[in-house]
Amino acid sequence: MxxxxxxxxxxxxxxxxxxxxxxxxxxxxxxxxxxxxxxxxxxxxxxxxxxxxxxxxxxxxxxxxxxxxxxxxxxxxxxxxxxxxxxxxxxxxxxxxxxxxxxxxxxxxxxxxxxxxxxxxxxxxxxxxxxxxxxxxxxxxxxxxxxxxxxxxxxxxxxxxxxxxxxxxxxxxxxxxxxxxxQPKHLAGRQVLITAGPTSETIDPVRVLTNRSSGRMGYALARACAEAGARVILVSGPVSLPCPDGVLRIEVDSARRMHAEVMRHAAAADLFLAVAAVADWGVANPSAQKMKKSADSAPPQLQFVQNPDILAAVAALPDGPWCLGFAAETEHLHEHAQAKRLRKGIEVIVGNLAQDAMGAQDTELVLFDAHGAHPLPRLEKLQAARLLVHEISRRLPATAARPDAPSAAT
Known part of the structure; x- marks a missing residue:
């Protein structure tokens, strides 16, 4: 509509x-x-x-x-x-x-x-x-x-x-x-921290490991939160999307840089939405020069190191924000999403099937909490984001005022 x-x-x-x-x-x-x-x-x-x-x-x-x-x-x-x-x-x-x-x-x-x-x-x-x-x-x-x-x-x-x-x-x-x-001002006076997009893990100066996340869902949520009256900080991996109006965007590339920016702003947030498709592993031995191939050269031997778990780190803060995560799965959505929710230590996680959502204009989300699964209708991503903001606002606890967060210029 x-x-x-x-x-x-x-x-x-x-x-x-x-x-x-x-x-x-x-x-x-x-x-x-x-x-x-x-x-x-x-x-x-x-x-x-x-x-x-x-x-x-x-x-x-x-x-x-x-x-x-x-x-x-x-x-x-x-x-x-x-x-x-x-x-x-x-x-x-x-x-x-x-x-x-x-x-x-x-x-x-x-x-x-x-x-x-x-x-x-x-x-x-x-x-x-x-x-x-x-x-x-x-x-x-x-x-x-x-x-x-x-x-x-x-x-x-x-x-x-x-x-x-x-x-x-x-x-x-x-x-x-x-x-x-x-738009209803469900988040008036709230400070929201959001991650969006993929991360990019360096192999050499011209090659990276990344994923197919377009960032559309995270950017739609950033816009929906701003429309709902929140002050929004968006920590974004590399995407080709314009920054939503009234949102402060911080651009990062790797999972470690995303983790650092999130932890820098988490204490001032009332709500943290972990939407980014963060790489679980980074390259431990990136080359300082472009890797060359030759007829007799062997494939490069990459060593991997586990990246910080951003959502779990924020959820573990003693006075941190209310957290919501995303679980993009390819199979057994209900089992994997609930297991991830418990592993991260959060009340609610949003699940979807990656093959249906990544790069698409619409999405079908399912909310998982201690009471089970709550499917949402298939919607264009901005409409889905607005509906999700409404669902989040119903679950948010009342909080004391936090220090002012940086805001985007209007």
């Missing part, structure tokens, strides 16, 4: 060159199942036409507070009733200032002030100097204190030719932030 299925959104546009991005944003919102009404300021119509948004949305576009298409001439009231959120993108300097002070002299600002309990989400877009101006920064802080959710802005090249903060976030980033806004 699309992430915004059944949601009604008012998309507001204020004056700025970033209006061109809002056409793509509208389509993306609709692709995710949202019904979208577009409201533009007069300044916005200087950058992009009403006809563009009417053609894309298939619905009337609203600019004038006195529009006669509304029988009662109360578009500012009617458009907000039954709406799930008002999203203003781009949100100009002037718009932020007026909403901060409750000024309402056009349709968009009037409906924002008259919205009642409808959430207001804004994606600022302006010149760098305008964004960093003390008045704009005061307004942004006050809006957040008033419950307005700000997305961005980003840093980068701007239409004026300058570079700096103030760029509107890209449509896909705004879409993900909106989807995250609607």
């Amino acid at each position: 699309p992430d915004l299925a059944g949601k009604r959104i008012v998309l507001g546009l204020t004056g700025g060159i970033a209006c061109y991005k809002s056409a793509e944003l509208l389509r993306r919102l609709q692709d995710e199942g949202a019904t979208v009404d577009v409201v533009m300021t007069e300044a916005a119509t200087r950058f992009i036409t009403e006809a563009t948004f009417q053609a894309l949305s298939g619905r009337p576009v609203w600019v004038d507070a006195w529009d006669a298409r509304m029988a009662n001439r109360m578009a500012h009231i009617n458009l907000t009733r039954g709406v799930d959120a008002i999203l203003v993108a781009p949100a100009s300097t002037d718009f932020l200032a007026r909403i901060t002070h409750g000024l309402a002299d056009d349709l968009l600002t009037t409906l924002c002030v008259a919205r009642g309990a409808v959430p207001l989400i804004a994606a600022p877009a302006m010149n760098h100097e305008m964004w960093v101006h003390p008045a704009t920064q005061r307004n942004a802080r006050q809006l957040q204190a008033d419950g307005v959710h700000l997305i961005g802005p980003a840093e980068g090249w701007q239409a004026c030719g300058e570079t700096g903060s103030g760029r509107m976030m890209e449509p896909d980033q705004i879409l993900r932030a909106l989807v995250a806004f609607f």
